[in-house]
Amino acid sequence: GAVVSQHPSRVICKSGTSVKIECRSLDFQATTMFWYRQFPKQSLMLMATSNEGSKATYEQGVEKDKFLINHASLTLSTLTVTSAHPEDSSFYICSARDLLKGVNYGYTFGSGTRLTVV
Amino acid sequence: QQPVQSPQAVILREGEDAVINCSSSKALYSVHWYRQKHGEAPVFLMILLKGGEQKGHDKISASFNEKKQQSSLYLTASQLSYSGTYFCGTEDNNDMRFGAGTRLTVKP
Numbered sequence: 016g017a018v019v020s021q022h023p024s025r026v027i028c029k030s031g032t033s034v035k036i037e038c039r040s041l042d043f044q045a046t047t048m049f050w051y052r053q054f055p056k057q058s059l060m061l062m063a064t065s066n067e068g069s070k071a072t073y074e075q076g077v078e079k080d081k082f083l084i085n086h087a088s089l090t091l092s093t094l095t096v097t098s099a100h101p102e103d104s105s106f107y108i109c110s111a112r113d114l115l116k117g118v119n120y121g122y123t124f125g126s127g128t129r130l131t132v133v
Numbered sequence: 134q135q136p137v138q139s140p141q142a143v144i145l146r147e148g149e150d151a152v153i154n155c156s157s158s159k160a161l162y163s164v165h166w167y168r169q170k171h172g173e174a175p176v177f178l179m180i181l182l183k184g185g186e187q188k189g190h191d192k193i194s195a196s197f198n199e200k201k202q203q204s205s206l207y208l209t210a211s212q213l214s215y216s217g218t219y220f221c222g223t224e225d226n227n228d229m230r231f232g233a234g235t236r237l238t239v240k241p
Binding site for chain 1: 174227
C-alpha cells in the first residue's frame with residue numbers, strides 16, 4: 016500500500032521549453048504532497064508543499080513562477096518547470112503520506128524524475 | 134530548518150556496527166529515517182514520535198531523546214544490503230526536511 020507514481024522518470028528538454036512532472040498517489044488520497052530537488056550526492060531540498068485545492072507553499076529562494084505546482088485532485092500533483100535552463104537540471108522527487116495508515120507511517124516517495132536541460 | 138546529520142560517510146566491514154546522528158536546534162514533532170540506494174527513491178525505515186522513544190526492527194533501530202531534539206539510528210551487524218545513503222527527516226509546521234545524509238558503505 017501507499018504507492019506514489021511519478022512520471023516521467025527521465026526527460027531531456029531544450030533550454031527555454033517547459034516540462035511537466037506528475038506525481039500520483041495510487042491507492043490513497045493525499046491532501047499534501049512535497050516536492051524536492053536533489054543534486055548528485057546531496058540531500059533532498061524541499062522546494063514546495065503542494066496542497067489540494069489551494070496554492071502551494073514555496074520555500075524561500077524557490078521561484079513560484081518558474082516552478083508551477085498544481086494539486087487539482089486528492090491524488091495528483093504536478094510540477095511544471097517553465098522556461099527551463101541548464102541550471103534547472105536535477106533530480107526532482109515528490110512524496111506523500113497516507114494519513115489513514117496512522118502516525119507511525121512515514122512518507123512514500125515517487126521514483127523521481129531526472130531532468131536534463133540542454 | 135534542516136536537521137544536522139552526522140557523520141557524512143561511514144565505511145564498514147560486514148558485521149560491524151554504525152551509529153548515525155541527527156539533531157535539531159528545537160523540539161520536533163517527529164523524526165523519520167529513510168534509506169536511499171543510488172538512483173532510487175528514498176525508502177521509509179521508521180518514525181519516532183515520543184521523547185525517550187526507542188524502536189527498531191531486525192538489526193536497525195533508532196532512538197529519540199527526551200527533549201525531542203536528537204535522534205540516532207543504530208545499524209548492528211551490518212549486511213551488504215545496508216549500503217546506501219541514510220537521511221533523517223524532521224517534521225515541523227507540516228513540512229518535512231531532511232538532513233544532509235550519511236553515505237554508508239558496507240564491504241565484504
